[in-house]
Amino acid sequence: MLLKIRDKASGWFAYAIIIMITIPFALWGVHEYFGGGARLVAAEVNGTEITTREFQREVQRQRDQMAQFFGGRLPDGVVDEQALREHALQSVIRRELVRQMVSERGFTISQQAVARELSGIEVFHQNGVFDPERYNRLLEAQRISRGAFEADVAQGLRLEQFEAGVRNSALVTDAEVREYLRLSNQERTLSYFVIPAEEYARDVNIDDEQVQAYYAQNEERFRTPERVRLSYVELDLDRLETELSVSESELRRHYRQELDRFTSPEERRAAHILVRVPRDADDAQVEALRTQARELRARIDEGDDFESVAREVSEDDFSAGDGGDLGYLQRGDLGSALDGVLFTMDEGEISQPVRTNEGFHILRLIEIQPAESEPFEAVRDEVEQEVRARQVESRQIELIEQMITQAYENPRSLAAVADATGLEIRETDWLTREEGEGIGEQDAVRQAAFSTQVLQEERNSDLLELADGRALVIRVKEHEPSTPRPVEEVEDRIRELIRAEESARLAREAGEALLQALREGEALSKVIQGLPGELEEGRTVTREDARVPNEILRTAFGLPAPEEGQQTAGGVSLEDGDYALLTLQSVQNVEPDQRELSSARSHLRGLYGALDFEAVLESLQAQADIKIHRDNL
The missing domain is CATH 3.10.50 (Chitinase A; domain 3)
Incomplete structure (x- = not known):
């Protein structure tokens, strides 16, 4: 099986985003931005340190990715924790190797490319589009500068650029495609x-000596499960929302700030006559058509009806039959040249010919419908929902920041976390590595509870984010080691x-x-x-x-x-x-059709590209000076 260093669907860029921002805006290792706490180093790659927190983030990221395949929750026994952690370690090491290589080789990314990527990140969207104000507010709340964040985005794009170059260079021959299909479809x-x-089964006789011997040879299979009881502090978004209050003045202030969103823009009903100019027309032809348009304008001034002239001569097939009527238009519907004329006209006014790429237009403004704002009372519920969502978001960021900081700076107790956030310290019943109740039903909780950091070192956990939006910090209150069960019992x-x-x-x-x-x-x-x-x-x-x-x-x-x-x-x-x-x-052997041949070629190119990229990673790793500090993992 290929050792992949990231999930293709999310990419290097997505990894950079996950490192900095996660939904719902809980930050991994926010204390590092304050300079607090000692840096534990998981590995060094050619002299560059990879922190233990970066490694832990990668472990959690890969665990979350696996959980998505099972609807958000990992079934018991699916994950080999040691294998997962080793895979995560190799991932961060290899990512750093690629980062160093693209830097040495001078890969570059334009500001326009960074802007495009930022505009596609849904966490920065408001009403389906990128919102610069929300973007700045989220970064400021997390004490991350725009420059640093956008540099990380650019770095992620450089990594993707390099990987795509390697993967897309894979070659597949016709013979390989046919042989693959021959074997696949056989x-x-x-x-x-x-x-x-x-x-x-009836022929099997079992005596007591066999039972004793089997028990002695397989004693590890017949032990009571190791179990723990936990103390924890939990941030629940539903509970947080019920505790927040919103005043009428806050609602009205938000309504005024967002008034444009609750306002229907001005619309103008217009008609036009089009004298079309061919794309290949020379100067003489253009001037002749300009003169024709002016003559039509003069006919209207002399008393001819605008609608009749439009029906007679307009070369706009869509509107000529309706007397040139274009219906109601907003700014931007006609393009800058016609907008600039139409939205300065008075009702009933007829313009002089206006030149566009299509030809010469004579505009008539029929009616103006002014912009109209919905009254506050009509949108009050929507406004309140938005204000509450912003308050929850802001309060959540604040509380999570305090949870992370206090749990890290006071690793032997949850009292500081509870005091700083106002959240109560709760306790679980007994839970094992495989099962539990309450928060013990969550794989992430059980895995953290039995981790070296929490169980052996008796420290608080990192922040744990659950699929339902809750955030926790846990620690072990009581521990019962595994013990052999009596042979009579089993x-x-x-x-x-x-x-x-x-x-x-x-x-x-x-x-x-x-x-x-x-x-x-x-x-x-x-x-x-x-x-x-x-x-x-x-x-x-x-x-x-x-x-x-x-x-x-x-x-x-x-x-x-x-x-x-x-x-x-x-x-x-x-x-x-x-x-x-x-x-x-x-x-x-089944003869493939063209669709199968095309699909198989794409599949093999992807596979060969992955193998090529794996070979590059192995080469970089073989040449690198790598030190792993396993005591810090």
Whole structure:
């Protein structure tokens, strides 16, 4: 499996954003912006330090990414915590290696590119568009300068630029695409027979000595789970919102500040006559058409009806039949040249010919509908919702900042966190690494509770953000280590395990004894006579066939293709202890269509690009001076 250093969908740039800002605006390591606390170093890459906090942020980021695949919550037992932490360590090391390389090679990003990326970050949006005021307010609340933040954005884009250059340079030949599809789409016809292990369970006799021996050899499997009770401080957004009050004067002030949003812009109903100018017209033709437009304007001055002239001569096919009527228009609808004329005219006024890229226009202003603001009373609920949201956001940032700072500066107690925020210290019931109640249901909480920082070092946790918007700081109040359970307590379970293992062994031995006969050409139906189970004959399958156990599919597609009229045979133990015998009768290659060829080429380019990028990372890592401080992880 490739060791990827980031999720492709989010990219290097997204990583930079996640480092600085997370929804709902909780900051990782805000205290570092105040210069507080000693810097713990997780690793050094060519002399550049990677802090323990940066490493911890990456661990949490990867854990959150995995959780998204399961709807926001990781099922028990899915994550190998040690493997996750090692992967996160390699990620931050490799990211730093790439950062150093792009800096040395002079990769650059324009200010326009940075601006485009910033405008696409939804956390800075208000009503669906980028809001400079919100952007500045969020950065100021977090004590991050615009220059520093935008430099980080540019750095993230440089990293993406480099990676895209490597990945997009991958080449795939037609022969490779066809071979890939040949193997992917291949169909195989097989027969198989499953020998059920449970049929051998009655033949398994278990005495007390076997139970004692199994217990002694597998003592770690029969221990009480390690468990803890936690103290914690919790910031709950729903509760925070109910505690905030909004005055009438605040609502009216916000309404006045945002009045433009509650105002319908001025609209003007207009008509026009168009004398179209061809794109390739020379100066003489342009002047002739200008003269024609002036003559039309003169006809109107002399008494001809504007609508009649428009119907007669206007070259705008969409409006000529309606007497040139364009309907109601706002500023910007017609372009700057016509706007500049139309929005300075009086009702009933007719303009002189106006030149645009289309030709010469004669405008008539029919009616003005002035801008109109919705009264405060009509939008009061919307205004209150916005004010409350801003207050919650501001108060949340303030409280989270205090939680992070106080938890870090006073690592042996939550009292300082509670005093600074006004939040109460609560306690959980017992929870284990696999399960708990209340906040103990959350994987992130249990993982933090049993981390080195919280359990062994007896320090407060970092800020933990839950998928429902709550933010926590926890510490261990009480710890119960794992202890061996008495053999008498687990004896029944041990007998079940021994019986299952021995039954599987007997089923495997029975199958393997018959496998040689199959390899010598005996028919499967003849070899299995007298055995319990059901025979499946002549089934044609693909690699993804859900009707056949995966172990059988893998074995079938690993067997060599048989000669015509012959068979190849194999056997495999299944996950539940059963044993399968199978014979392969034929292999069919399926001719791909153009859509499949195109899709496979894109897939292989992505795969080869990832392999190329992995090779670059391995090369950089092999040449680098890297020191890992595992005591600080």
